[in-house]
Amino acid sequence: MIILQIALPVPLRRTFDYLPNGEFKTDLTPANRSELIGCRCEVPFGKGNGRKLVGIITDIKTEASLDISKLKHITRLIDQSPLVSTHFFDLCVWVSTYYQHALGEVFDTALPKKLRQGEQITLTPQILWSATTESRGLSDNALKNARTQKAALNHLLNRSLSLAELKDLGIKNTTLKELEKKNLAVKIEQNPKPTPPSVNPTPYSLSQEQSQALERFSLQGFNTWLLEGSTGSGKTEIYLQAIAQAISKGNQALVLIPEIGLSPQTIARFNARFNAEIVTLNSAMNDTERAESWLKAKLGIADIVIGTRSSIFTPMPRLGVIIIDEEHDLSFKQQDGLRYNARDLAIVRAQKLDIPVILGSATPTLETLHNARSGRFQHLKLTAKPKHQSETVIDLQDVCGKTLYQGLSQESLAELKHTLDQGQQALVFINRRGFAPALICHHCGWVAKCGNCDANMTVHHHPHHLRCHHCDHQKPLLRQCPSCFSPELTDIGTGTEKVEQLLQQQFPDHPVIRVDRDTTQKKNAFTQLLEPVYEGQPSLLIGTQMLVKGHHFPKLTLVVVVDADGGLLSGDFRGTERTAQILLQVAGRAGREELAGKVIIQTHHPDHPLLETLFQSGYSQFASELLEERQLTEMPPFSYLAIVRAESRNPQEAIQFLTSCRESLNHHSSATANVHLLGPLPAAMERKNQNYRFFVQIKSTNRPTLQALLCSAVPSFEKIPGNAKVRWSVDVDPQEM
Numbered sequence: 023m024i025i026l027q028i029a030l031p032v033p034l035r036r037t038f039d040y041l042p043n044g045e046f047k048t049d050l051t052p053a054n055r056s057e058l059i060g061c062r063c064e065v066p067f068g069k070g071n072g073r074k075l076v077g078i079i080t081d082i083k084t085e086a087s088l089d090i091s092k093l094k095h096i097t098r099l100i101d102q103s104p105l106v107s108t109h110f111f112d113l114c115v116w117v118s119t120y121y122q123h124a125l126g127e128v129f130d131t132a133l134p135k136k137l138r139q140g141e142q143i144t145l146t147p148q149i150l151w152s153a154t155t156e157s158r159g160l161s162d163n164a165l166k167n168a169r170t171q172k173a174a175l176n177h178l179l180n181r182s183l184s185l186a187e188l189k190d191l192g193i194k195n196t197t198l199k200e201l202e203k204k205n206l207a208v209k210i211e212q213n214p215k216p217t218p219p220s221v222n223p224t225p226y227s228l229s230q231e232q233s234q235a236l237e238r239f240s241l242q243g244f245n246t247w248l249l250e251g252s253t254g255s256g257k258t259e260i261y262l263q264a265i266a267q268a269i270s271k272g273n274q275a276l277v278l279i280p281e282i283g284l285s286p287q288t289i290a291r292f293n294a295r296f297n298a299e300i301v302t303l304n305s306a307m308n309d310t311e312r313a314e315s316w317l318k319a320k321l322g323i324a325d326i327v328i329g330t331r332s333s334i335f336t337p338m339p340r341l342g343v344i345i346i347d348e349e350h351d352l353s354f355k356q357q358d359g360l361r362y363n364a365r366d367l368a369i370v371r372a373q374k375l376d377i378p379v380i381l382g383s384a385t386p387t388l389e390t391l392h393n394a395r396s397g398r399f400q401h402l403k404l405t406a407k408p409k410h411q412s413e414t415v416i417d418l419q420d421v422c423g424k425t426l427y428q429g430l431s432q433e434s435l436a437e438l439k440h441t442l443d444q445g446q447q448a449l450v451f452i453n454r455r456g457f458a459p460a461l462i463c464h465h466c467g468w469v470a471k472c473g474n475c476d477a478n479m480t481v482h483h484h485p486h487h488l489r490c491h492h493c494d495h496q497k498p499l500l501r502q503c504p505s506c507f508s509p510e511l512t513d514i515g516t517g518t519e520k521v522e523q524l525l526q527q528q529f530p531d532h533p534v535i536r537v538d539r540d541t542t543q544k545k546n547a548f549t550q551l552l553e554p555v556y557e558g559q560p561s562l563l564i565g566t567q568m569l570v571k572g573h574h575f576p577k578l579t580l581v582v583v584v585d586a587d588g589g590l591l592s593g594d595f596r597g598t599e600r601t602a603q604i605l606l607q608v609a610g611r612a613g614r615e616e617l618a619g620k621v622i623i624q625t626h627h628p629d630h631p632l633l634e635t636l637f638q639s640g641y642s643q644f645a646s647e648l649l650e651e652r653q654l655t656e657m658p659p660f661s662y663l664a665i666v667r668a669e670s671r672n673p674q675e676a677i678q679f680l681t682s683c684r685e686s687l688n689h690h691s692s693a694t695a696n697v698h699l700l701g702p703l704p705a706a707m708e709r710k711n712q713n714y715r716f717f718v719q720i721k722s723t724n725r726p727t728l729q730a731l732l733c734s735a736v737p738s739f740e741k742i743p744g745n746a747k748v749r750w751s752v753d754v755d756p757q758e759m
């Protein structure tokens with residue numbers, strides 16, 4: 023008797039037994055394991071013949087865990103050979119155990135949607151745009167009135183580009199058509215075939231620090247390298263060198279970048295350095311595009327994969343190095359479903375493959391710094407800025423008692439004007455989108471609250487409405503107080519739209535560009551919005567955190583941080599660390615090239631010890647002080663956390679469930695003293711989207727203890743009576759409380 027053990031995309035932390043169908047060889051034995059483990063099949067699931075699910079075979083057994091007469095047959099074997107390698111399979115099993123998540127759902131996160139739906143994916147012939155022979159002899163003067171075409175042609179002169187690459191570079195089809203009409207570019211069809219990649223020479227000689235870092239860096243074997251260096255210190259150059267080493271040896275490289283961190287500039291830089299197949303994977307791609315990139319990586323056609331968080335699951339048979347750029351970025355942690363951390367997973371994957379992993383950051387997380395300082399990671403530092411870069415001046419501007427114009431002081435406005443007068447660009451950073459964060463009645467104090475959450479509604483003017491930023495509930499903008507009928511409704515606080523309105527009034531002759539989630543919804547909006555900035559026009563940028571990732575603006579010389587206080591006063595134990603990271607990242611945007619930069623930080627606490635240490639002694643000293651504090655309070659990285667969260671319409675149900683979870687945890691941890699349980703406690707925002715939310719925190723100073731406890735207790739949570747009435751999840755190494 024042969025039984026197939028199958029992982030299915032259902033939230034139960036177990037596998038399911040099925041019988042083979044007629045498609046299987048009759049002589050099937052457990053010896054066929056390697057041919058079958060990792061193959062997809064379709065099975066009936068649930069009562070009767072229920073719905074059909076696509077699962078992955080995880081084992082071949084001779085005995086079932088259940089009465090054999092109750093077992094169903096699979097309905098279809100989808101793959102003739104394993105879809106994924108043993109390495110990939112083992113990685114998913116590791117993720118399932120470590121993050122306490124059902125294996126079938128891990129596969130569901132790790133595989134492209136088309137495969138999860140049981141489809142086969144194949145590579146379509148690739149369309150490439152190429153520069154023609156005519157275009158090579160073109161004079162410098164040609165196309166001088168068609169700058170976009172010229173820019174596009176320059177890319178093509180470097181090498182032929184696929185449609186996906188052209189899209190990443192923001193090159194439009196109409197531009198290519200124009201070039202085609204002028205006989206400067208042609209469209210060619212090519213079957214994907216692996217060509218040996220090559221590396222172009224570095225356009226400059228490496229600095230002493232860069233050479234020293236590279237001398238230490240070795241592609242031999244597993245090691246985690248922390249590459250610490252401020253923005254512009256030359257980290258990307260080290261990545262490029264490490265990748266060059268890897269692909270020269272015939273290996274592949276995987277580069278993980280933050281969400282929305284992939285700028286056309288970065289892609290252009292990779293394209294200029296490597297004559298290689300570079301594929302990208304990001305959330306803007308559709309299912310077909312993703313599947314193609316995935317397959318190219320798996321077949322070894324892609325030499326370099328650049329992508330966001332989930333790209334850590336890209337199968338790459340010759341993977342030789344993994345790079346995590348901006349390792350501190352929060353987007354590497356998935357905050358729902360499978361709550362994995364792609365940075366941590368990169369380290370695990372590198373270890374399993376015995377290859378190096380590089381974590382780059384100007385502001386490493388305290389976890390990473392602690393690992394580097396204690397010798398678990400190798401620490402490479404880049405301290406010098408390239409010669410032509412000038413120092414940035416930091417001005418902690420005391421705004422106490424000062425009149426603020428939509429959040430900006432008179433001095434800040436004067437500095438903005440001065441910057442524009444000099445023909446330069448400025449960025450106003452405000453990490454809050456919308457017009458204002460609250461609407462209040464001046465007569466009676468009524469505040470517009472969301473009916474679903476413990477939160478105020480945000481006022482939006484483009485278009486006019488009230489919106490909850492937590493559940494997306496929307497209401498028309500009120501003209502009258504619903505409580506006292508007074509028409510005197512005022513908004514309080516400042517968001518990006520309000521600053522935009524002010525700056526448009528003050529500087530009508532210059533582009534004022536707002537970059538936030540609301541203005542970048544459409545595809546390619548980012549590139550289009552930023553066009554005047556890249557063209558070097560004097561202009562003003564207003565942006566949230568999404569603007570400061572990965573973009574280099576050579577003419578940007580002034581940064582104004584509207585409000586540094588919110589972050590300083592945050593309740594989360596990571597609040598100060600995050601604030602420092604954001605402030606330095608924003609500050610790093612000013613004065614990137616020969617132009618000197620200035621950063622104004624508006625605050626009511628200019629002598630706050632955090633700000634003082636950060637800007638006088640630097641991030642390293644700042645991090646040391648925070649680490650001491652964490653050690654005293656036994657918080658990460660000096661302890662390890664897991665959180666069980668639960669939410670329900672009726673708060674009692676969530677509390678009861680978590681109380682049972684805590685009892686189970688208590689029961690299973692009775693043998694070990696080194697576990698601290700906390701809760702059930704209400705979440706920071708107790709009510710969200712009509713649900714009441716609570717959590718239990720589990721803390722231990724010993725990682726294996728915590729893991730063992732989770733492995734023994736979490737399966738029992740599934741059996742707690744009433745558990746179906748609550749939505750619950752386990753978050754190992756949570757980033758947000």
Ligand code: ADP
Pocket residue numbers: 226227228229232251252253254255256257258259260408
């Ligand atoms: P980071 O990734 O740390 O922000 P980059 O590698 O992007 O730094 O380097 C910043 C700028 O300096 C880039 O424009 C890059 O081309 C340039 N650069 C890097 N290394 C050198 C070098 N050794 N000599 C001259 N310019 C360099």
Ligand code: ZN
Pocket residue numbers: 463464465466467468503504505506507508
């Ligand atoms: Zn009122």
Ligand code: ZN
Pocket residue numbers: 472473474475477490491492493494495711
């Ligand atoms: Zn809401």
